[in-house]
Amino acid sequence: MDSPPAPQKRKGGPRRDLMERELLDCAAELFAEKGFSGTSLQDIANAAGVGRTTLYHYFGSKDDFLTALVEDVTVAASSELRKLTHEPGASFQAQLLKAAETLVTRQLARAVRFKVLDREENHLPAPLFERHQAGKREVLAKISGLIKSGIRAGEFRPVDANIAALSFIGMCNWTAWWFNPAANKSAAEVAAIVAGLGVASLLNQNAPSGSATPHEIVTGIRSELDRLDQLLTGTGSRN
Numbered sequence: 461m462d463s464p465p466a467p468q469k470r471k472g473g474p475r476r477d478l479m480e481r482e483l484l485d486c487a488a489e490l491f492a493e494k495g496f497s498g499t500s501l502q503d504i505a506n507a508a509g510v511g512r513t514t515l516y517h518y519f520g521s522k523d524d525f526l527t528a529l530v531e532d533v534t535v536a537a538s539s540e541l542r543k544l545t546h547e548p549g550a551s552f553q554a555q556l557l558k559a560a561e562t563l564v565t566r567q568l569a570r571a572v573r574f575k576v577l578d579r580e581e582n583h584l585p586a587p588l589f590e591r592h593q594a595g596k597r598e599v600l601a602k603i604s605g606l607i608k609s610g611i612r613a614g615e616f617r618p619v620d621a622n623i624a625a626l627s628f629i630g631m632c633n634w635t636a637w638w639f640n641p642a643a644n645k646s647a648a649e650v651a652a653i654v655a656g657l658g659v660a661s662l663l664n665q666n667a668p669s670g671s672a673t674p675h676e677i678v679t680g681i682r683s684e685l686d687r688l689d690q691l692l693t694g695t696g697s698r699n
Contacts, residue, residue: 480518480528483508484573487525491576496522496583523585529577530588534595537566541602552610553659556628559603560655563632568647571636578633600625607662616662628658638692 486508490499501522505515519525541559567574577592584592604625610616635654639647 476518483510483515483518484525484528484532487519487522488529488573488576491525491580492572496526496576496580523588526577526580526584527588529573530584530592530595533570533574533577534592534599537563538595538598538602540566541599552606552613552615553663556603556606556610556662557655557659559606560628560632560658561651563599563629564635564651564654565647567633567636568639568641568650571639574633574636599629603628610662614664617664617666619662624662628662631658 483504487499487504490503490507494503499522501515501519502512504519504525505512508515519528540562544555544558544562546555581589581592600622604621607616607619607621607624607628611618611621631654635650639650641647645653
């Protein structure tokens with residue numbers, strides 16, 4: 461069997477970026493349906509409607525697709541959180557809310573890619589697995605750091621920040637598994653609801669005067685849960 465031609469050096473540009481996204485989407489859909497090991501490069505080429513030579517011009521191996529998934533899903537997420545600017549006077553609640561909305565919005569925009577990577581992460585080549593884990597650790601450190609700072613400032617109740625951050629990130633990530641783009645809520649609305657629920661669960665009920673009362677916090681959480689239930693059952697209506 462002939463060896464595949466070596467991939468040409470990648471060059472940037474809108475056209476190339478678009479083609480790479482289309483090929484990666486095709487590959488992710490096939491990996492989700494047939495598994496990584498059950499999908500061949502020819503399968504991907506057929507699904508994308510291109511020849512093998514064209515495919516090799518962008519991705520020289522299936523591992524190249526895994527690398528692209530890690531870069532797009534994990535590394536880019538950690539990079540985006542790193543770039544979030546701290547606005548002067550912004551509370552840690554506001555910062556955590558913005559971080560959560562960023563995570564959810566990213567997950568919903570690339571749900572299939574995330575689910576494939578989540579399922580295949582233990583089969584990643586060692587260097588790629590470490591890069592993937594490093595990105596996840598950076599996201600955890602960012603969220604955990606915000607929670608710790610919020611606790612010190614009295615905005616959040618005293619909890620184990622690491623456990624809280626893992627739970628918080630898990631809630632954001634889980635949206636990729638249940639979100640239905642055909643439902644009556646947009647990705648932005650879902651991001652706002654989920655982020656709001658996560659932040660509300662951490663609020664310090666003994667915060668100084670001027671903050672929300674415990675009753676207001678509980679009422680707000682119940683309201684958001686009702687909205688989420690409507691989203692999942694499809695009984696709500698868009699305003």
